[in-house]
Amino acid sequence: MDYFLSEEQQMIVDIARQITDERIIPNRAELDEKHEFPREILNDMAKADLFGVPIPEEYGGFGGGCFDIVLTVEQFGRGCIGVGTAFAANFLGVYPIILAGSKEMKEKYLPDVAAGKKFGAFGLTEANAGSDASGIKTTAVLDGDEWVLNGTKQWITNGGEAQIYSVVAITDRSRGPRGASIFVVEEGDPGFSCGPKEKKMGIRASSTTELIFKDCRIPKDRLVGRQGTGFITVMKTLDLSRPGIAALGVGLAQGALDQAAAYAKQRQQFGKPIIGFQAVQHMLADMAIGIESARSLVYSSAKHIQAHPKDMSKVSAMCKAYATDVAMKVTTDAVQVMGGYGYMCEYPVEKMMRDAKILQIYEGTNQIQRNVIGQEINKEYS
Amino acid sequence: MKIIVCIKQVPDTKDVRLDPETNTLAREGVESIMNPYDQHALEEAVRLKEQYGGEVVAVTMGPPQAEEMLRLAVSCGADDVVLVSDRSFAGADTWATSYTLEKALKKIGDFDLILCGKQAIDGDTAQVGPGLATRLDIPYITCVQKIREFTENKLVLERMMDDGFDVVRVECPLLVTVVKDINEPRVPSLKGKMRAKKIDITKLSADDIGADPACIGLPGSPTKVVKVFAPEPRGGRAVFEGNLDEQIDQLVDKLMPYLS
Numbered sequence: 001m002d003y004f005l006s007e008e009q010q011m012i013v014d015i016a017r018q019i020t021d022e023r024i025i026p027n028r029a030e031l032d033e034k035h036e037f038p039r040e041i042l043n044d045m046a047k048a049d050l051f052g053v054p055i056p057e058e059y060g061g062f063g064g065g066c067f068d069i070v071l072t073v074e075q076f077g078r079g080c081i082g083v084g085t086a087f088a089a090n091f092l093g094v095y096p097i098i099l100a101g102s103k104e105m106k107e108k109y110l111p112d113v114a115a116g117k118k119f120g121a122f123g124l125t126e127a128n129a130g131s132d133a134s135g136i137k138t139t140a141v142l143d144g145d146e147w148v149l150n151g152t153k154q155w156i157t158n159g160g161e162a163q164i165y166s167v168v169a170i171t172d173r174s175r176g177p178r179g180a181s182i183f184v185v186e187e188g189d190p191g192f193s194c195g196p197k198e199k200k201m202g203i204r205a206s207s208t209t210e211l212i213f214k215d216c217r218i219p220k221d222r223l224v225g226r227q228g229t230g231f232i233t234v235m236k237t238l239d240l241s242r243p244g245i246a247a248l249g250v251g252l253a254q255g256a257l258d259q260a261a262a263y264a265k266q267r268q269q270f271g272k273p274i275i276g277f278q279a280v281q282h283m284l285a286d287m288a289i290g291i292e293s294a295r296s297l298v299y300s301s302a303k304h305i306q307a308h309p310k311d312m313s314k315v316s317a318m319c320k321a322y323a324t325d326v327a328m329k330v331t332t333d334a335v336q337v338m339g340g341y342g343y344m345c346e347y348p349v350e351k352m353m354r355d356a357k358i359l360q361i362y363e364g365t366n367q368i369q370r371n372v373i374g375q376e377i378n379k380e381y382s
Numbered sequence: 383m384k385i386i387v388c389i390k391q392v393p394d395t396k397d398v399r400l401d402p403e404t405n406t407l408a409r410e411g412v413e414s415i416m417n418p419y420d421q422h423a424l425e426e427a428v429r430l431k432e433q434y435g436g437e438v439v440a441v442t443m444g445p446p447q448a449e450e451m452l453r454l455a456v457s458c459g460a461d462d463v464v465l466v467s468d469r470s471f472a473g474a475d476t477w478a479t480s481y482t483l484e485k486a487l488k489k490i491g492d493f494d495l496i497l498c499g500k501q502a503i504d505g506d507t508a509q510v511g512p513g514l515a516t517r518l519d520i521p522y523i524t525c526v527q528k529i530r531e532f533t534e535n536k537l538v539l540e541r542m543m544d545d546g547f548d549v550v551r552v553e554c555p556l557l558v559t560v561v562k563d564i565n566e567p568r569v570p571s572l573k574g575k576m577r578a579k580k581i582d583i584t585k586l587s588a589d590d591i592g593a594d595p596a597c598i599g600l601p602g603s604p605t606k607v608v609k610v611f612a613p614e615p616r617g618g619r620a621v622f623e624g625n626l627d628e629q630i631d632q633l634v635d636k637l638m639p640y641l642s
Contacts, residue, residue, distance in 0.1 A: 011575045018569045049572035062572065 016075035024079030031205035038083045046116020059110035065306035070247040077251025082205030088244045089157035093120025095237040096166040100225030121162035123153040140169035149213040159209030160194040163187045180230035184222045191216030202354035239312040242320040246298045249327035253291045256334035256352045287330045294323035314376040321369035324359035331356040383436030384493045385427040389420040391448045392504040405607040419499025425567040428459030456578035457570035468588040473600030480513030485591040496557040515557035522557040
């Protein structure tokens with residue numbers, strides 16, 4: 001379908017597509033098998049300026065919006081959502097700085113991010129604080145001119161690979177949700193370390209570790225925005241980043257359909273290609289319907305978010321839940337269309353199906369997305 | 383430092399047909415790409431610029447459609463591009479092409495290094511690079527697989543050979559042709575693409591470069607393609623493994639039938 005992209009948007013798509021076809025797809029099986037972080041591919045993306053897409057122009061980026069980043073990660077998702085996750089989670093780590101950081105903080109970090117020299121990660125989740133972010137135990141206490149952080153973050157994407165970590169910590173427990181703040185912790189800060197890489201069902205090219213803070217001392221000016229505004233910034237960050245996850249889902253589903261359709265044309269049974277059987281055709285048709293409707297919703301949501309930055313929660317949640325549910329269904333059906341071959345590691349669809357599952361879980365489970373949507377509907381009809 | 387990269391638009395090898403009359407490539411209706419070896423030459427030039435500073439100018443002799451390839455060169459890091467184009471250049475063989483490029487480069491001015499692909503994948507002659515250097519009266523090193531150093535107008539290069547490589551020390555100005563092993567060409571960058579969209583392409587005609595009409599295009603091309611054939615494959619090769627004695631035994635076993 002023609003989505004009438006601008007010339008600049010088409011350039012972004014073309015570059016991201018070329019990186020996906022030439023760098024991601026030929027390497028994805030090996031990265032998955034070895035649980036290897038795609039450092040070289042990320043360097044290619046940096047050379048192609050893609051890390052600058054959502055960074056404001058005054059800090060060396062292109063000043064692109066949610067839609068531009070959606071177009072980029074959709075392509076990467078078609079190749080490997082492990083690689084796409086590493087790319088996207090960088091911005092999850094950087095959005096708090098863009099949304100709430102001071103001018104000095106932006107000047108310090110954003111040009112290096114835009115140039116791909118520094119890489120971000122976002123530290124919110126803890127052992128007892130996942131969907132319920134109010135369970136956060138990590139604390140930050142001001143001691144003279146330094147903040148002292150203590151606690152452990154869990155399952156942090158890009159852990160051990162990033163240089164800039166946006167970390168959520170409680171600065172005043174008595175104030176409830178208004179007692180959380182965000183801090184920038186840098187690789188090498190005293191008292192900060194990352195745990196070993198977790199072994200995962202899918203997205204194995206992305207790195208997932210604990211972030212451990214033991215009397216980690218950082219300068220006072222690493223506080224992002226004002227003290228106590230942490231949760232608000234977290235919510236805005238996630239609202240802004242979820243369409244990116246949705247786009248990974250669209251790309252992944254498209255990649256799975258491409259594999260399944262090509263296979264169905266070539267696989268002969270009962271004397272003809274299996275794409276000639278209505279049972280198979282209908283599966284492929286349903287996959288295509290799901291993908292195109294998800295893509296339309298994700299694109300529209302991203303454009304809405306760009307135009308209405310104060311009204312993003314519901315559309316962001318809708319596109320994330322829908323597109324990632326589609327990705328799970330489509331990848332599962334791609335394995336089904338390909339039968340025994342689909343289940344074998346020689347073909348990419350088994351990896352796609354393993355990978356898809358995380359999309360329904362991270363950046364807010366799809367159940368939490370429905371909570372958000374439900375609450376918004378409740379407000380609208382009150 | 384100024385690096386000139388000579389690039390050529392060629393038909394995509396996925397779709398190659400020969401004109402049965404002339405024994406040359408049928409180019410009509412075939413998608414064009416930048417000659418892959420030239421992409422490696424351009425990439426190497428851009429890497430040298432990034433490491434040592436300087437300017438990269440990509441030059442092509444070709445029809446007006448070659449402009450598209452020159453814009454691709456800008457999006458991949460070329461600072462400036464020149465299209466040497468004239469109806470009278472049509473039908474040029476490697477003799478006339480190297481003459482035309484010589485005249486064009488003299489018009490463009492001083493340079494320190496010329497980089498070319500080893501050969502173009504359409505004609506496969508590998509003659510234009512050395513021909514151009516000969517006409518410019520500068521040294522050339524072909525089939526370079528690595529540029530080790532580039533300091534104060536001196537280069538240390540690795541020239542690929544059948545059985546390894548030569549290390550060559552040379553001084554600028556010179557012409558180098560590169561093989562694919564030298565690097566992996568980058569994907570165009572967003573900034574580059576935006577620049578490429580706007581760049582004003584310098585165009586040089588036969589008059590602009592002061593070319594002698596008798597030396598360009600079909601009249602300046604003595605080549606006749608008499609016959610086109612695939613070369614005989616090289617003889618088989620065998621690699622013997624094990625310790626030296628075992629390898630010698632295997633070799634003797636292999637040779638014995640020929641001796642008796």
